[in-house]
Amino acid sequence: MPQSSSGPTPAQAFLAVCGHTHLFPGARCRVQGLPDARGFAADPWPIEVELRLSDDVVTEAKVGTEGPRGPVLAVMSYTTGAGTLIDNRTWLIRDITQAGEDVELTIGGRDLA
Numbered sequence: 001m002p003q004s005s006s007g008p009t010p011a012q013a014f015l016a017v018c019g020h021t022h023l024f025p026g027a028r029c030r031v032q033g034l035p036d037a038r039g040f041a042a043d044p045w046p047i048e049v050e051l052r053l054s055d056d057v058v059t060e061a062k063v064g065t066e067g068p069r070g071p072v073l074a075v076m077s078y079t080t081g082a083g084t085l086i087d088n089r090t091w092l093i094r095d096i097t098q099a100g101e102d103v104e105l106t107i108g109g110r111d112l113a
Helices: 037-042
Strands: 013-018 028-031 047-052 058-064 072-075 089-099 102-110
Touching (some): 037 089
Antiparallel strands (some): 072 089, 089 102
C-alpha cells in the first residue's frame, strides 16, 4: 500500500521516547512528530527514529514494515547509562496505536529470523 501523501521524507527521523533503559516484550515507545499519526497507526510505513531511553541514551532505530511477521523495530547497538552494551536487536512490534498526536509502539518478542 502506498505511503500517505503526508508521510515523512526518507531522510527525516522522528523522536521515539521509551520509559525504560532497554527494550523488552511489553515495553512501549511513543513516536513523536509524525505528520499523520492516525494514518501511521492504521497502516504503518517505514520510518527512521531516534530512540531516547529513560537514562537519556539516544540510539538510531528503524521501523520496518516489509517482513512477513509484521512491523519491526530494528535498534542499533548502544551503551546504557550504567555502562551495559546492548547489541543490535530487532523487535517485533505487537501493537501500534494512536496516542493523541503521537503513536505508541508496544514491543513484542525479539525477531530472531
